[in-house]
Amino acid sequence: MGTPLIELTNVIKNFGPVDVLKGVNFTVEEGKVTALVGDNGAGKSTLIKGLSGVQPFDGGKVMFRGEEVNVRSPRQASAMGIEVVYQDLALCENLDIVQNMFLGREEKFGGTLDEAAMEFAAQKALQSLSVRTVKSVRQKVSSLSGGQRQTVAIARSVLRNAKMVILDEPTAALGVAQTEQVLNLVRRLADNGIAVLIISHNLADVFEVADNVSVLYLGQMVAHLKVKNTNRDEVVAYITGSKSMTGVA
Amino acid sequence: MSAPTPISTGHEGTVRDQFRSYIQRVRGGDMGSLPAILALVVLAALFASLSPYFLTTGNIANLFVQASELTVLACALVFVLLLAEIDLSAGVTAGSGMAVFQVLFGVLGWNWIVALLLALAAGAVIGAVIGFFVSRIGVPSFVVTLGLFLGLQGFMLLLLGDGGIYRLEQPELKAIMNSNMPVWAGWAMLAIAVFGSFGLGLSDRMRRTKVGLPTRPFIMLIFKVAAIAILGGLVVLLLSVNRGQALLAIEGVPIVIPIVLIILVVGTFVLDRTVFGRYIYAVGGNPEAARRAGIKVAQIRLYAFIICSTLAVVSGLLHASRIGSIESTAGRTIVLEGVAAAVVGGVSLFGGRGRLAYAAVGALVISIIDNGLGLIGLPAGANFLITGGVLVAAATIDALSRRRSGVSIMRT
Numbered sequence: 137m138g139t140p141l142i143e144l145t146n147v148i149k150n151f152g153p154v155d156v157l158k159g160v161n162f163t164v165e166e167g168k169v170t171a172l173v174g175d176n177g178a179g180k181s182t183l184i185k186g187l188s189g190v191q192p193f194d195g196g197k198v199m200f201r202g203e204e205v206n207v208r209s210p211r212q213a214s215a216m217g218i219e220v221v222y223q224d225l226a227l228c229e230n231l232d233i234v235q236n237m238f239l240g241r242e243e244k245f246g247g248t249l250d251e252a253a254m255e256f257a258a259q260k261a262l263q264s265l266s267v268r269t270v271k272s273v274r275q276k277v278s279s280l281s282g283g284q285r286q287t288v289a290i291a292r293s294v295l296r297n298a299k300m301v302i303l304d305e306p307t308a309a310l311g312v313a314q315t316e317q318v319l320n321l322v323r324r325l326a327d328n329g330i331a332v333l334i335i336s337h338n339l340a341d342v343f344e345v346a347d348n349v350s351v352l353y354l355g356q357m358v359a360h361l362k363v364k365n366t367n368r369d370e371v372v373a374y375i376t377g378s379k380s381m382t383g384v385a
Numbered sequence: 386m387s388a389p390t391p392i393s394t395g396h397e398g399t400v401r402d403q404f405r406s407y408i409q410r411v412r413g414g415d416m417g418s419l420p421a422i423l424a425l426v427v428l429a430a431l432f433a434s435l436s437p438y439f440l441t442t443g444n445i446a447n448l449f450v451q452a453s454e455l456t457v458l459a460c461a462l463v464f465v466l467l468l469a470e471i472d473l474s475a476g477v478t479a480g481s482g483m484a485v486f487q488v489l490f491g492v493l494g495w496n497w498i499v500a501l502l503l504a505l506a507a508g509a510v511i512g513a514v515i516g517f518f519v520s521r522i523g524v525p526s527f528v529v530t531l532g533l534f535l536g537l538q539g540f541m542l543l544l545l546g547d548g549g550i551y552r553l554e555q556p557e558l559k560a561i562m563n564s565n566m567p568v569w570a571g572w573a574m575l576a577i578a579v580f581g582s583f584g585l586g587l588s589d590r591m592r593r594t595k596v597g598l599p600t601r602p603f604i605m606l607i608f609k610v611a612a613i614a615i616l617g618g619l620v621v622l623l624l625s626v627n628r629g630q631a632l633l634a635i636e637g638v639p640i641v642i643p644i645v646l647i648i649l650v651v652g653t654f655v656l657d658r659t660v661f662g663r664y665i666y667a668v669g670g671n672p673e674a675a676r677r678a679g680i681k682v683a684q685i686r687l688y689a690f691i692i693c694s695t696l697a698v699v700s701g702l703l704h705a706s707r708i709g710s711i712e713s714t715a716g717r718t719i720v721l722e723g724v725a726a727a728v729v730g731g732v733s734l735f736g737g738r739g740r741l742a743y744a745a746v747g748a749l750v751i752s753i754i755d756n757g758l759g760l761i762g763l764p765a766g767a768n769f770l771i772t773g774g775v776l777v778a779a780a781t782i783d784a785l786s787r788r789r790s791g792v793s794i795m796r797t
């Protein structure tokens with residue numbers, strides 16, 4: 137096995153007197169879907185905010201492709217190739233898919249917007265993910281369903297040459313069919329070589345799409361499991377704290 | 386696995402397919418200024434049947450000149466309405482700019498061009514003040530500009546004196562609203578518009594082809610250019626006929642028309658084809674998403690208010706030119722008509738949706754009501770009532786179409 141894309145060692149984060157991450161070890165590999173699970177308040181959001189530079193960690197070591205890095209800002213994370221798809225997606229409904237995918241990174245041609253180049257690149261990006269559910273790349277986001285919006289938000293990170301895509305509860309607001317679409321998309325991201333980190337409360341989703349699952353319990357990583365070697369009950373036991381270290385009953 | 390068919394770009398298919406998808410967009414609540422255009426046709430037909438004078442060339446020229454002032458003000462307001470903000474002080478900003486002009490030119494005797502540029506700069510400063518309070522401090526624009534609405538009235542009274550009215554003597558400035566271009570210049574203007582839009586359409590098509598994207602049927606570009614040529618040609622033709630009653634010939638396109646067209650074209654170019662324009666729509670649609678995309682939201686807001694106030698001074702100049710004087714009480718009520726024009730034309734009060742052309746159509750609707758009711762001799766009270774009613778109707782359409790697109794989200 138090669139070096140993981142991201143490797144956290146003994147990562148710490150506290151808010152004043154409250155220790156939220158108490159020495160977390162964690163890895164995310166390229167081409168794999170890693171699920172991060174844990175009860176409310178376990179520190180999942182804090183962990184991804186640290187990775188994405190929104191709230192930098194207070195201590196510990198972060199290795200990116202074998203080199204130590206210090207992620208201090210979202211801009212820096214984005215430059216490294218770490219993209220986050222937030223739960224609220226952050227799309228402009230009055231703009232179309234192309235405009236949203238390139239928002240803040242517009243391509244220009246002679247000082248003006250190069251609509252043709254952006255349209256072409258957006259089309260290619262959606263195609264590379266085998267997206268078939270959207271009718272036109274020039275559809276306004278206001279006319280899209282929740283799953284289609286999620287698709288656009290995910291495809292946007294692909295356009296930005298993401299090496300790692302972090303998804304915070306991507307299926308929480310979706311129905312059955314749309315959840316299926318988004319999970320397929322998540323799978324294809326990993327198949328294209330991207331390291332995918334997905335936070336989910338839904339273990340059915342986790343078992344359907346993930347390769348690895350890591351369990352956070354009260355600010356500590358209590359298990360790293362291969363999905364094919366574990367089962368639902370075991371993961372639930374770790375989440376609830378009734379089981380404490382990998383291999384220990 | 387076979388290669389998936391590319392996702393459509395909206396440019397594929399025949400003219401019929403294009404038409405069908407347009408109808409679908411309209412049904413989805415994206416009506417643009419369609420209601421306003423229909424209103425324009427209905428009103429024109431109504432007034433033409435009620436007053437024999439309505440469709441005379443003299444009145445048509447008059448109508449365009451009257452509408453131009455309002456068009457520029459409504460265009461100014463579009464820049465802030467797109468951000469879901471408002472500028473209630475735009476009218477008195479227009480008046481204040483002209484008051485500054487009067488002091489510099491009339492009292493201090495400065496060169497009129499310098500005085501005019503400084504009047505525009507005064508507008509920009511007012512816009513910057515509004516923008517500062519709105520974007521940096523976070524005071525609602527409604528409140529800031531309501532405060533300025535009062536404050537600037539005081540500013541004008543202080544500059545020009547109670548009841549101060551000054552003649553605008555500079556011939557170049559009086560000519561804007563009161564003189565016409567030579568007939569040939571009107572046709573030249575039309576030729577530039579026709580060839581310009583054809584050239585732009587062609588270059589867009591070439592760019593798409595080069596990148597490897599489909600283009601709409603070529604005939605659609607021809608239709609569009611032909612529509613500009615025919616409609617524009619009709620207007621230029623009407624305005625080229627001698628509309629003078631006496632010995633002196635009055636003919637040609639009023640000088641203000643190319644000025645308004647340039648503002649429309651340049652402004653539309655900025656909104657449609659520059660990064661700044663894109664960011665205005667983005668901030669108006671979802672400020673938080675814009676911020677996360679790395680857009681400097683406060684800066685965009687600041688610039689939008691500066692553009693609005695500066696353009697407002699241009700409309701103030703047109704007003705002063707038309708009535709031939711600069712007054713200490715100018716601009717108190719026109720801002721409401723400006724907002725009405727924009728909203729009637731299809732600019733959303735909720736931000737993120739609208740174009741300068743919509744504001745122009747809306748300004749024509751408001752002006753036609755004003756003009757037509759005047760001709761058939763209804764009292765001024767009726768005019769206010771009807772214009773107010775039209776504004777509420779337009780705002781209702783705006784709210785409903787917004788709700789419709791919201792409903793379609795929930796349905797899918």
Ligand SMILES: Nc1ncnc2c1ncn2[C@@H]1O[C@H](COP(=O)(O)OP(=O)(O)O)[C@@H](O)[C@H]1O
Nearest residue numbers: 151154156174175176177178179180181182183
């Ligand atoms: N900005 C903050 N200030 C203080 N406490 C915080 C802050 N953010 C998170 N926390 C605390 O950290 C803990 C973990 O939160 P979070 O990472 O959001 O958990 P999860 O996403 O797993 O539900 C919670 O107890 C929460 O109250």
Ligand SMILES: [Mg+2]
Nearest residue numbers: 177180181182
């Ligand atoms: Mg959370």
